[in-house]
Amino acid sequence: MTTRPGGRSARVRDAVLAATYAELADHGYPALTVDAVATRAGVHKTTVYRRWGGVDDLLADALDQTRETPWPVPDTGTVEGDLVAVTVEIASAFGDAGVPTAVVAASFQSPRAALALQAFxxxxxxxxxxxxxxxxxxxxxxxxxxxxxxxxxxCAPLYYRVFITREPVDAVVAERAAHAAIAAARAGVV
Known part of the structure; x- marks a missing residue:
């Protein structure tokens, strides 16, 4: 028997993992439950329990799915253009830091989530x-x-602002961080 790509199983996985991120962002890791995820995803909780077992495996699979999502590496023709594109994209992703912040917080409470976050x-x-x-x-x-x-x-200055000082990040901050890293690389510091 072969598994068919996509289909209902893929739709259920996508819905459940999207619901996992949404519940995590809305309520945090301590309040993350299989029942709430199942309800939000529109599936029966036994479906979630059977496939994932519990919230730690849900969160790890959500991070694994995100990690496996193709990410187009910028290619502008210069290191300045490429690294600025990387940092600006990260800053843009932090426009709504709810999910990233919730995932990082969860990684301090769940060893399984911590491993998945490291892999991501x-x-x-x-x-x-x-x-x-x-x-x-x-x-x-x-x-x-x-x-x-x-x-x-x-990337470090962006993460520092978002997760430590809780400051917003924008394209200006992102560009400055990229240029500082390039200067350090040219100076032989890294």
Whole structure:
């Protein structure tokens, strides 16, 4: 027997995982329940229990699905354009920080969510690091830079503002962070 791609199973998974994020953002991890997710998704709770077992597996699967979603790596032709595009996209995603904040908070309460969140960020950083690798290949950055560290350095100010100081981030902040990371890379700091 072969599994068919898509179909009802895929629709149910999409609905349940979207409901998981919505419930998490609205009520936080401590109040996240299978019953609430099932109701919001329009499925019976036994469907959720049978497939996911509980809220930790729901949250981990939601993060896994997000990680597996293709992300187009910017290719503007310059390291400045590419890294600014990465940071501006992240700043844009934080326009409504409800879900990202709730997911990070949940990762401190659920070891399963923490592992899934680590895998999500590791995958995104590896993808984004391609812009740095291309920049090294073009001679825009020195060969000894660590591509993932350059990306982390560019993104860190955004995460700091959103999760620590609770300040908004915008394109100006994002561009400044990208340019600081590029300057550090050119100086051989990363």
């Amino acid at each position: 960020y590791a995958a995104r950083q590896e993808e984004a690091a391609k812009v740095v690798v291309r920049a090294v290949d073009r001679g825009e950055l020195p060969g000894g830079v660590d591509p993932v560290e350059v990306v982390r350095l560019a």
